Amino acid sequence: MQVVSDSKLVPVSGDAADEPVKAASLPEYVYARLREDIFEMRLLPGDQITETEVAAYYKVSRTPVREALQRLQSDGLMQGYVRGGWEVVPMDFKRFEDLYEFRSLIEVNAIHCLCAHEAGQLGKRKPNFALVESLKPVWCVAPEQRHSDGRVVAALDEIFHQTLVRATGNMEMAHAFDRLTDRIRIVRRLDFVYGDCVQSTYDEHAAILAQIDARDGSAAAQLITEHIAGSHAEVNQITLHRLHSARASAASERLPYVTVRIMRQF
Numbered sequence: 001m002q003v004v005s006d007s008k009l010v011p012v013s014g015d016a017a018d019e020p021v022k023a024a025s026l027p028e029y030v031y032a033r034l035r036e037d038i039f040e041m042r043l044l045p046g047d048q049i050t051e052t053e054v055a056a057y058y059k060v061s062r063t064p065v066r067e068a069l070q071r072l073q074s075d076g077l078m079q080g081y082v083r084g085g086w087e088v089v090p091m092d093f094k095r096f097e098d099l100y101e102f103r104s105l106i107e108v109n110a111i112h113c114l115c116a117h118e119a120g121q122l123g124k125r126k127p128n129f130a131l132v133e134s135l136k137p138v139w140c141v142a143p144e145q146r147h148s149d150g151r152v153v154a155a156l157d158e159i160f161h162q163t164l165v166r167a168t169g170n171m172e173m174a175h176a177f178d179r180l181t182d183r184i185r186i187v188r189r190l191d192f193v194y195g196d197c198v199q200s201t202y203d204e205h206a207a208i209l210a211q212i213d214a215r216d217g218s219a220a221a222q223l224i225t226e227h228i229a230g231s232h233a234e235v236n237q238i239t240l241h242r243l244h245s246a247r248a249s250a251a252s253e254r255l256p257y258v259t260v261r262i263m264r265q266f
Contacts, residue, residue, distance in 0.1 A: 026064035030054070031071050038077050038088060039186055041242060042255055045091040051084040053257040076183050091243065093236065099184050100232040106165060106177050107228065108221045111208075113168040115217030131167040132212060135160055139205040146202050150192035153201060157192065158185070160205055164212075187235045195238050197231070 034054070037043040051062045051069065058065070062084070069086050072078040080086050114127050138156060147153050158181055166174040191197050204227045211220035 026060050027067035027071070030058055030060065030064050031068035033058070034068060034072060035075070035077065037255065038072075039189060043088050043258065044243065045088050047088045047258050049086050049088075049257055051086070057257040077186070091239065093239075096184060096187055096236075097232075099180060100228065103177075103180055103184065104225060104228045106173060106180070107161060107224050110165045110168050110170075110173070111212065111220045111224055112217045113170070114164070114212050115215045115220055125169045127169055128167045131163050132209065135163055135205070136209060139202055140209060141202075143199070143202075146199070148198060150194075150198060151189070153198050154189040154192035157188070157201055157205075164208075187239050188231065190238045190242055191231055191235045194242055195234055197234060 034043070043049075051065045054069075055062045055065045066084075069078055069080065073080060073086075077089055078086050079089050114129075114132065139160065147156065162174070162178060162181060165177045168174075192201075204223065208220055208223045208227065211223060
């Protein structure tokens, strides 16, 4: 297939690229596919790729590939170096530790804001408790009604935490939390896909909602602090295990557009 104009949608072929392009644009499509490869650890920390080889793989020009890679760089997932070369950002556990600390600060503050409402401690800003209520049909359900697919629950988990923050009515805090969520998604989803946290997540989310209903800020804050700390500890272990497993099988499963694999310490 010939390379076509960047503004058009075309089918791509070969291996993982044999389904038709359905995204709104070629940069969006390439971005989504590369991002998924990183999240699924088909692209590993330290892997190097070039715009030319990615473009050849997806049968597009380098322009949409460059735009996709620049967007991944802004996500903190890729870093460019010279002459169209790019590298998957090495796993930085200190950075994730800092992000989890920031996450805890935001969410504990959100919990206190929600629970302090009736005490008149928020001034003119009123929480949106309809948003909080919208979470109950998802999380306060019988075990047989719970989702078992880790990827589905991972997405719902993000919505749960983002909704609690958004319910405070502080949109600046909500936007900051959305960006933070994007930064830690690569490790958070590991806990759901490769760990065993689905049922405990349902239990813990339901308990947090119950304490918000009771306006017990101290109890709710304690629950969400333990919830976040437990998730952080678990994903650290799963990430290390998953990285080493993926590295061990990388020789036979390497993506066609990965040109150099850097043997880094994680």
